[in-house]
Amino acid sequence: MNDGMHQGQRSLWDILGTEPTGDERAIKRAYAKQLKVTRPDDDPAAFQQLRDAYEYALRNAPMFAVQWQEQEQQQEPQEETIAPETQAAPAELWGVVAQETVPANMPSPAPELWGIVAIDPAEQAAGLWHELMTLAQHHNAADMLPGFMQGEELLNLDVREEFELCALHYCASEGYDLSLRQALFDILGWNEDHAYLARRQPELMHNAMARYRADRSYALFLDNRDQHRGIACLLSQQPPSAYGRQLFDQAFTEEVKDLLRTVRWHHPEMLVYKLDEDLFQRWEHAVHSKRYFKDTALTSIGLGCALNFMLATIAGVARLQLLQPQWTNLLLCQALAFTLMAMHAFSWPAPLFARWQSLKERSVESLPVLRERPALLYLAWIVPFLVVGVLYFIPSPGNALRIATTSGLCFATLIAGAASRSLLTGRQLLYMVGLTLFSTLIIMGKGTSAVNGNEGMMLSFCALMLAIRAKEGLYAACGGTVVMLPRLRMAWIIGCITLILELYLHLLPAALLGAALFAWSCIGMLLAPCEFNVKAGWPVALAPAITSFILVHQQDATQMQPLLRLAVVLALAVLYFTVRSIYQSYRMSLSKPGLS
16 A cells, blocks of 8 residues: 555545445545545645545455455354444455544544535536537647646546546547547556456447557558558558559569468458458458469479470480471470469469378378478488489490480479479579579580580589578588588598599599599588679689699590589589688687687
């Protein structure tokens, strides 16, 4: 209890001039009556004591109600022998602060001390509310309302209570003035505490608070509409068909999708009171249905080119005659790629996609390692790529083996691209195809009987895809421990240098040495991140020239020269990135004390 309560010598019920009660309305009426005879200007100490008693009683009214009910239940057997007027609640239940007991024969306060005025609180509150609405039409609500609430009539708590009910009806219905509503919430303190009105009028209070939050959310969205295209289109209240062209932009669609999800879960009041819910649901259906984006169209072009290269590669190895002229095959591959990407974009046929998703879920459930490391599901293509890549180094392979390895490599390329859709979307895929073609022309040359340009392109594409994946940290994704990583890198560097020196020692056949270098380079990408930017990767441009210098004296198996060239270029590139990663870790350890 406050200090003012401790200074008094009466119980709080004597101060309030009422019997012990847990009824909030009775406490407020008693306080209003005492205000008529205890004013702050006449006796500040008595007024402060009255205010402390009122706040204490109102704050603990629910507890008093429960305690008084228990007290009555305990005294029911004694009702026949004890007169009702002699029953009283224990002092400790009602916040008694006095040490003296009140005599039973003390007369009750005179009626004139209660300050009873023959008025109708509801009628007077309605008049005050009408007066406030008139003033609000000509004055600023935030400036006018504080002074209005200090009026003589609103000192009567019955009138003030009815006035708050009028304000609550106003704020819970349509057609309110935003500035007046905001001023009412601030002055009446509904933002901080509206428990009493919520108990009396729960539905009205809920509607008023919902409209208040809806207006605040709407104002926040209006302030940010110029920075976000999605907010502007949502607040325009236009159907998705009005933004048909923008919906084919994946970035715009994803932004609207996130925005709709935010409104649905974090601003539901704005959806109910400020937006058209039917139109909102149409927007949700439009953006959550997969469609053919611009990026999907660009991906179709890249996929069509890749399919054409694969078809030409397999046909060349199998000595099959393709359609003439050559551009006819390219158009057919582009049409096939467009159809496949459209099926994926629109999720058609749905049963096929459902079976594929079910197969993925069963694979994860059956293999515990996939549950612990989900990234492995998107890296499974690396193993067949390594196996098929090593088989390419077999000298003088048979026609059947060449067809099988070429088909397997093309299949691994498709799986690598599909598993990397998050990295290669739209323009990135076209850049990747262009970079692959350029690197193939430099590394593989014009091609020999062992490997032609298209086969080299498939190898280069998968190798570049693996290098891009390496930037994400393939060692950690495969479940490796960080403690072993420095030792593994040093072991890899030693093995790489040893294999390059074998080119001068001629202890191993060219085919076996090339396969070992190729496989060792791919393993090195799992250990070191490859960064493809000008600042970090410019020394890689020197790798083909250095490779030519290294292979100038290599005379064994002339048909293996393009494959050896590819293996050495990969080894030199990965060696550079591995040494660079070790150097960066060393610099970091020097800049941070305590690290080694």
